[in-house]
Amino acid sequence: MKRDSIYYQIFKRFPALIFELVDDRPQEPQNYRFESVEVKETSFRIDGVFLPPEGATPRVIFFAEVQFQKDEALYHRFFTESMMYLNRNQSQYDDWYCVVIFPSRSLEPSDTRTHRIFLNSDQVQRIYLDELGNPDTLPIGINLMQLTIASSETMAQQAKQLIERVQLESTGTLPKNEIIDIITTIAVYKFSSLSREEVEAMLGLSLEETRVYREAKALGREEQKAEILKAAVPLLLKTGMSIEQIAQQLNVDVEAVRLAAQQNTDE
Structure with missing residues (x-):
């Protein structure tokens, strides 16, 4: 199962759900925004950052990590990413918390000593879904x-x-x-x-x-449209029609016609 994308969808649609799990809930949890944030000038990406609403006092940022595979480097990476983000965005927060979600305790890294200053503090909470x-x-x-x-x-x-x-x-x-x-x-x-x-x-x-079916159906229509264009565009080009004329005739974007023409040329 693609759990990373599932949790991205869950938290993107319902950011306040993360606060069902934590002990210290912020004010206005329903107004938090969930983002996937890239830390500039590094190769790090933080998958889950919950940003407080404008005007919130205090401004509390929550970092979240959902881990469904064994990864002994998890804490090294997660705390490094979080501290880098805090360093680069000092004017945007007054406090911060980290939440790490595991399906079970068995998938937590075995080394909990190296980062004990974080793991033993009230700013970091570990959640085991099966418990x-x-x-x-x-x-x-x-x-x-x-x-x-x-x-x-x-x-x-x-x-x-x-x-x-x-x-x-x-x-x-x-x-x-x-x-x-x-x-x-x-x-x-x-x-x-x-x-x-x-x-x-x-x-x-x-x-x-449901949305999942509607999205799949829409994707199917797009793929079908692409196949039709792929077959029709070369034939219409041979009649002397221009890319723009074909786009107008088929009621599609010019770029879609160009792409179909290019695919035919590549093949």
Whole structure:
């Protein structure tokens, strides 16, 4: 499963979810922005930075890392990236916290001594998703994150139960349709070998109502359009029509016609 992209989607749509996990919640958590930030003049990229809303007092930045593979260099990299960002953006914050999310304690780096000044402080919190408790008794946001670590045997049932909870319970500021979109996206990634009909039957809903299906359908249309252009453009060029005339005739962008013409030339 592409968990990195799943968590990017989760936090991009619902930045406040990260604060369901941490002990020290900031003011206005619902107004935080989630960004993937590149630290200039280095090869480092911080996957999760939660930036406070304008006018917040104090201005607290949260750095997040979701780690689903064993990586002994994780803490070396993560704390270096975070400190570099703080050094380059001193005027943008008053305080900071780091949150590291593991599916289980077994994937944490074995060396917790080298960075003990961070790991033992109240500014760094380590989360183990499998130790948070029974999904049925947890907030829907945490339940959603736990779904990413469900086994193939339990995923379908947990996803169906979560969908039922979303439909029946209040989700606060989280839009219900957005949560269901994330649930179906997780299921589609998890069961990539299944057909749409099989995933629909498993979840008990129609994927046509969800974003993941709409995006896939749109991608299919774009790919189909590209194939049509690839076949039609060379034939129309042979009639003496210009790139611009073909674009106007087919009601597409000039660049799309140029690309189709170039692909034909390359082949």
